[in-house]
Amino acid sequence: MNNIKCVLFDLDGTLADTSKDMCDCLNIILEKRNLKKVDCSELKFHISRGVVGIIEYASYVNGRSVDSSLMRTEFLEDYKKNCITKTELVPGMDFLLSELENMSIQWGVVTNKHYKFASKIIEGLSIKNRTSCLITGNMVNNPKPSPEMLLIAADLLRLDTNNIIYIGDDERDIIAGKSAGMKTVTANFGFIKNSINYSSWNSDYIIKRPQDLLDILKKL
Numbered sequence: 090m091n092n093i094k095c096v097l098f099d100l101d102g103t104l105a106d107t108s109k110d111m112c113d114c115l116n117i118i119l120e121k122r123n124l125k126k127v128d129c130s131e132l133k134f135h136i137s138r139g140v141v142g143i144i145e146y147a148s149y150v151n152g153r154s155v156d157s158s159l160m161r162t163e164f165l166e167d168y169k170k171n172c173i174t175k176t177e178l179v180p181g182m183d184f185l186l187s188e189l190e191n192m193s194i195q196w197g198v199v200t201n202k203h204y205k206f207a208s209k210i211i212e213g214l215s216i217k218n219r220t221s222c223l224i225t226g227n228m229v230n231n232p233k234p235s236p237e238m239l240l241i242a243a244d245l246l247r248l249d250t251n252n253i254i255y256i257g258d259d260e261r262d263i264i265a266g267k268s269a270g271m272k273t274v275t276a277n278f279g280f281i282k283n284s285i286n287y288s289s290w291n292s293d294y295i296i297k298r299p300q301d302l303l304d305i306l307k308k309l
Contacts, residue, residue: 092309093272094248095221096189096302097239099257100200100207101136102279104182105214108133109175114167115143118160125151133280137259139201140164172206173213179278181299186219188303197222199242199255201232221246234261236269243269256302263290272309274302 098104112129119126127150135142140161148154189196197220200207204225211217224242226232243250255266258279266273273292278299281287288295294305 092252093194093254093306094252095195095197095246096254096256097197097199097222097242097271099255099259099262099276099279100198100202100210102133102258102281103179103256103262103276104198105176105178105210106133107172107176107210108136108280110172111136111143111168113175114164114171115147117167118163119147119151119155122155124155134282136280137201137261169205169209173210176210176213178214178216179299185299185302186216188300190219192306194306195221195246197224197242197246199224199233199238201226201238201261203227233259234264234268236265239265239269239271243271254302254305256296260287260290263292266292274305 101107108129112127112132115132116126127147132143132146135146144156144160144164148156186196198207198211202225204227207223207225211220211223222242222245224238229237229241231237239255240250243253250270254272254274255262255269256274256276257263257266258276258281263273263275275287275290275292275295277287277295277297296302
């Protein structure tokens with residue numbers, strides 16, 4: 090456990106369930122255009138690809154492209170206003186964060202999400218002052234699966250990457266973590282379809298619940 094000084098989390102699906110707010114914003118826009126609304130339980134599997142993946146799924150549901158720069162702009166503007174309405178930490182996450190703090194292990198967030206959304210969400214969840222860092226996609230030239238954001242986080246924290254764990258629910262998270270030289274953990278409680286063979290991502294560990302990370306830390 091003494092080898093690990095920090096745990097870094099992906100945001101969407103890993104640290105917090107952001108799917109309901111994103112789904113509500115999308116469905117309001119679709120309804121205004123007399124288009125079919127999307128199933129929120131299915132939309133969450135497309136969130137890791139950002140607004141592009143979200144609107145592509147809406148296009149699939151409607152059997153035709155509904156994408157446009159206007160729709161993307163409207164979605165992002167509406168989401169900025171409502172990104173913390175229903176968003177909450179995933180079950181068990183608050184306990185894990187408290188335990189990490191009790192162990193004097195820092196934690197932070199590294200996400201491809203834009204800072205204007207991620208910062209508002211972290212603040213709305215009342216955990217902003219507890220994070221050691223927040224690195225977002227707009228801060229770098231190359232977001233995940235590039236390790237650039239994770240390397241920036243390690244530099245900011247003044248830690249060697251082998252003293253850091255990165256946990257996420259998308260293959261790009263694992264690729265980025267491995268490329269950065271960090272221990273990687275797949276959060277299978279995140280936005281992962283049952284049909285996805287996440288074991289093929291070859292992360293160092295897989296956990297079913299946030300608190301399962303504590304058992305891993307005891308071994309390191």
